[in-house]
Amino acid sequence: MAIKFLKQDQLPAFLGYLAEKARVVAPVKTDGVVQFEPWTAGKDVELDVLLAKQSPKEWVFPQTETYLKFQYSTVVPEQSDEGEDAAEGAVPHEMIEVESLNEAPTQVIFGLRPCDARGFVQMDQVFGGYGGFYFDPLYNARRAATTLLAVTCRDPRSTCFCAALDGGPAGTEGVDALFTQVDGGFTAEPLTEKGETALGFSGFADATDAQTSQADSVKSEAVTKVDAPFTLEGIRDNLHDNIEDKGWHDLCMRCISCGTCTYVCPSCYCFSINDELVEAKGERYRVWDNCFNPLYTEETSGHNPRAQKSNRFRNRFSHKFWYYPDKYDSLLCSGCGRCIMHCPTRIDIREVLQVMGSPRAAASGEPTEAEGKEA
Amino acid sequence: MSRQDHIREFAAKALADGRVDYFIGWKKGHNASEVIPAFVKDPADVEQLIWNPLCHHNLVTFIKRNMPDPVDAKIGLCVKGCDSRTLVSLLQEELVDKEKLYVVGVPCDGVVDRRKLEKEFADELVDVAFPEKGKVVVTTRKGETKEFAQAEVLLDACSHCRYPNAVYADDVAGPLETEPDREGTKPDWSDIADYENLSDDEKQATLEKVYSTCVRCFACIHVCPVCVCWDKCVNRSRQPELVAQKVGAKENLLFQMIHMFHVAGRCTSCGACDRACPVEIPLHLLHRKMNKEIYDMFGFEPGTKLDEKPVFQLFDLNDQFGD
Amino acid sequence: MADTKTTQASGAASGAAPSTSAAASGAAGDRPVKIVGIVCNWCSYAGADTAGTGRFKQPPNLRLVRVPCTGRIDPLFALKAFEKGADGVLISGCHPGDCHYSEGNYYARRKFELLERMIHYLGIPKERFKWTWVSASEGQRWQQVVTDFVSGVEKLGPREGRAL
Numbered sequence: 137m138a139i140k141f142l143k144q145d146q147l148p149a150f151l152g153y154l155a156e157k158a159r160v161v162a163p164v165k166t167d168g169v170v171q172f173e174p175w176t177a178g179k180d181v182e183l184d185v186l187l188a189k190q191s192p193k194e195w196v197f198p199q200t201e202t203y204l205k206f207q208y209s210t211v212v213p214e215q216s217d218e219g220e221d222a223a224e225g226a227v228p229h230e231m232i233e234v235e236s237l238n239e240a241p242t243q244v245i246f247g248l249r250p251c252d253a254r255g256f257v258q259m260d261q262v263f264g265g266y267g268g269f270y271f272d273p274l275y276n277a278r279r280a281a282t283t284l285l286a287v288t289c290r291d292p293r294s295t296c297f298c299a300a301l302d303g304g305p306a307g308t309e310g311v312d313a314l315f316t317q318v319d320g321g322f323t324a325e326p327l328t329e330k331g332e333t334a335l336g337f338s339g340f341a342d343a344t345d346a347q348t349s350q351a352d353s354v355k356s357e358a359v360t361k362v363d364a365p366f367t368l369e370g371i372r373d374n375l376h377d378n379i380e381d382k383g384w385h386d387l388c389m390r391c392i393s394c395g396t397c398t399y400v401c402p403s404c405y406c407f408s409i410n411d412e413l414v415e416a417k418g419e420r421y422r423v424w425d426n427c428f429n430p431l432y433t434e435e436t437s438g439h440n441p442r443a444q445k446s447n448r449f450r451n452r453f454s455h456k457f458w459y460y461p462d463k464y465d466s467l468l469c470s471g472c473g474r475c476i477m478h479c480p481t482r483i484d485i486r487e488v489l490q491v492m493g494s495p496r497a498a499a500s501g502e503p504t505e506a507e508g509k510e511a
Numbered sequence: 512m513s514r515q516d517h518i519r520e521f522a523a524k525a526l527a528d529g530r531v532d533y534f535i536g537w538k539k540g541h542n543a544s545e546v547i548p549a550f551v552k553d554p555a556d557v558e559q560l561i562w563n564p565l566c567h568h569n570l571v572t573f574i575k576r577n578m579p580d581p582v583d584a585k586i587g588l589c590v591k592g593c594d595s596r597t598l599v600s601l602l603q604e605e606l607v608d609k610e611k612l613y614v615v616g617v618p619c620d621g622v623v624d625r626r627k628l629e630k631e632f633a634d635e636l637v638d639v640a641f642p643e644k645g646k647v648v649v650t651t652r653k654g655e656t657k658e659f660a661q662a663e664v665l666l667d668a669c670s671h672c673r674y675p676n677a678v679y680a681d682d683v684a685g686p687l688e689t690e691p692d693r694e695g696t697k698p699d700w701s702d703i704a705d706y707e708n709l710s711d712d713e714k715q716a717t718l719e720k721v722y723s724t725c726v727r728c729f730a731c732i733h734v735c736p737v738c739v740c741w742d743k744c745v746n747r748s749r750q751p752e753l754v755a756q757k758v759g760a761k762e763n764l765l766f767q768m769i770h771m772f773h774v775a776g777r778c779t780s781c782g783a784c785d786r787a788c789p790v791e792i793p794l795h796l797l798h799r800k801m802n803k804e805i806y807d808m809f810g811f812e813p814g815t816k817l818d819e820k821p822v823f824q825l826f827d828l829n830d831q832f833g834d
Numbered sequence: 835m836a837d838t839k840t841t842q843a844s845g846a847a848s849g850a851a852p853s854t855s856a857a858a859s860g861a862a863g864d865r866p867v868k869i870v871g872i873v874c875n876w877c878s879y880a881g882a883d884t885a886g887t888g889r890f891k892q893p894p895n896l897r898l899v900r901v902p903c904t905g906r907i908d909p910l911f912a913l914k915a916f917e918k919g920a921d922g923v924l925i926s927g928c929h930p931g932d933c934h935y936s937e938g939n940y941y942a943r944r945k946f947e948l949l950e951r952m953i954h955y956l957g958i959p960k961e962r963f964k965w966t967w968v969s970a971s972e973g974q975r976w977q978q979v980v981t982d983f984v985s986g987v988e989k990l991g992p993r994e995g996r997a998l
Binding site: 707709710711712713714715716717718719722745753760761762764765768769771772775797800801804805808822823825826827828830832833834 | 909
């Protein structure tokens with residue numbers, strides 16, 4: 137399919153077309169705050185503000201997801217006349233009915249950025265059963281039912297660093313169709329079958345040469361606006377070598393060990409599982425967890441290997457740039473910069489990687505048993 | 512000598528004399544529109560410390576249990592008037608060791624609300640400057656510039672400030688700000704009047720809407736200077752589990768109300784929680800009301816006098832509450 | 835895409851079947867109101883017991899949670915009860931001056947005053963929350979308190995569509 141063009145005033149009609157067959161999710165500004173939410177006719181899609189507060193990951197990986205419902209009941213069998221069975225069958229016993237849930241509504245996320253889409257691809261690794269590890273049916277059902285229509289970042293922020301991670305403001309990893317704002321509307325490039333299906337709306341015209349060439353210059357100009365404050369080269373090995381370095385303590389002094397960075401990140405995926413029961417009816421759900429929680433690694437014995445904030449801090453960055461790449465051949469960061477923007481004290485991942493991802497003077501302290509050498 | 516110079520001078524001396532292991536102040540963030548907490552260990556590094564109307568962080572949160580690094584460090588820190596009250600709350604309960612602290616009070620005439628400025632533009636802010644007193648000049652990444660009167664873009668908390676000067680300090684960074692007449696005036700609670708006047712159903716609807724956006728990140732809990740239970744927090748407890756891990760409006764509101772009650776009498780409405788919340792939940796609706804009722808019940812303003820104790824840690828035989 | 839499996843657990847019957855309140859149904863009709871009562875062991879729980887032994891008739895909607903002293907009551911108990919679906923919460927303890935532990939209820943009355951004001955501020959109608967003092971010998975008073983409180987909650991009916 138060739139590159140298409142959509143007139144600006146056709147955007148609501150396009151979203152309406154998509155909404156006939158799918159839930160449409162888009163960034164919407166409410167009281168000055170931009171968040172991804174279900175789109176309905178009449179809502180304005182916010183594209184001037186570069187990033188919604190949170191990434192759209194919750195639409196494929198909900199914050200709270202109930203996946204089992206269960207109910208206890210008591211079965212009192214009828215009295216049996218036969219002497220042999222009477223002993224076995226006559227005793228009232230407990231029954232538990234279990235219902236498993238796996239909702240995967242067809243949906244289209246419009247207006248996300250290339251870094252958001254890349255976050256999904258990065259999470260696909262851990263949830264996707266690669267290397268024989270666990271295949272997550274819940275995540276994958278939703279993922280398969282989701283189409284990602286990204287919009288090129290015409291005006292990247294100073295906090296963006298996708299370029300340092302081999303990404304970019306017009307990146308296509310995970311994107312089903314890439315929209316670029318040009319004069320009068322958007323060019324739309326289908327990149328996958330899902331993308332082509334989405335662009336089936338009658339309001340699309342073939343893009344003219346002028347339009348495609350303008351899209352190209354929007355993209356190349358955007359690339360010049362993204363800083364690359366470090367290179368990936370050597371980061372993994374340096375993180376490994378610097379594991380006992382006191383620099384971790386200095387960098388995390390202003391960290392308050394909350395979970396903001398984790399919850400706004402497009403690729404953080406840790407979760408906890410909990411059962412809750414009220415009067416014999418219950419549910420099992422999973423819910424986002426975060427590695428800055430002081431109790432994240434508390435064991436049933438009471439021992440907590442990461443009781444110290446600096447250890448938890450070190451773990452976050454090491455996970456994203458060392459443990460995860462070792463295991464899955466993929467980074468766990470797409471350079472969106474939300475963690476920098478929303479951290480209450482603006483901890484800067486770029487600074488951390490520049491400092492701890494570089495060779496340091498001889499590490500202070502005794503070399504200890506290497507923590508986390510295996511993933 | 513500017514307040515900023517005073518801060519740098521005090522910090523350099525305290526570090527050089529060994530009075531503190533590190534000094535906490537504010538410094539420029541990742542661009543000229545951001546200010547972040549600064550931790551200075553070397554007297555030569557005090558030049559990074561700044562003071563301007565973007566210095567909103569309540570630094571007292573960094574001296575709570577579990578935060579000092581090393582645990583027994585001697586710490587110097589800057590406090591505005593509102594911050595100093597939370598320090599006094601901690602000192603009233605002896606939750607921090609006075610002997611380990613060196614406190615520099617910084618008189619303040621108002622902190623600018625960066626979020627208010629952000630909402631004026633779609634583009635990213637890269638510079639917030641104060642070319643002259645009372646003026647704020649904002650510049651975006653694409654070069655758009657706009658000027659504001661400082662009084663119009665202050666934090667809501669600043670509009671009803673009764674303590675512009677620190678109530679506890681070892682040294683003061685420059686001349687004091689004019690004290691308002693606290694004896695002759697009552698605190699101003701008009702910021703919650705609109706909500707108070709809603710009907711029961713409207714209140715419930717507002718709270719449900721507001722708390723459905725909470726992501727239970729615990730930023731409010733962790734940034735709060737008087738919220739000290741940390742890993743033993745009831746909100747985190749799994750055995751027994753008191754607040755469901757599930758993230759929904761009801762659970763989130765319960766979570767926040769528990770926090771409010773557990774800081775009642777020690778919370779000074781410094782607003783650090785409001786500023787830390789990544790999804791901009793108006794937490795002040797709860798803590799301002801709480802402090803209004805506490806003032807109404809006891810005439811008590813938390814964290815103002817070192818020799819007082821938080822009201823819920825005490826009782827009076829003459830209390831007239833209930834039947 | 836829900837599928838249902840049934841798994842049988844072995845073992846004797848447990849009393850895990852959902853309980854329903856047999857008697858008084860709420861004015862708003864679909865189910866009886868559920869009230870959680872948090873009472874101190876020494877006065878109010880004993881007072882409720884006195885009401886029981888005296889066979890004083892009371893509505894059965896109240897479920898009691900016994901604590902050693904009202905001083906032990908964390909405001910979160912009342913809020914948790916509401917969050918879990920209670921239609922009303924009643925707290926009762928020893929009269930000030932008569933606390934079994936001398937001072938517990940002096941601390942408690944300060945907390946409950948604030949708790950009550952904040953509960954109203956959350957938009958929960960005042961008829962749904964009450965705190966009071968009932969001594970061990972005040973069986974009749976207990977009956978009155980419970981009857982009045984339950985009838986007040988019944989007039990409003992079960993809580994629906996609530997933020998907490």
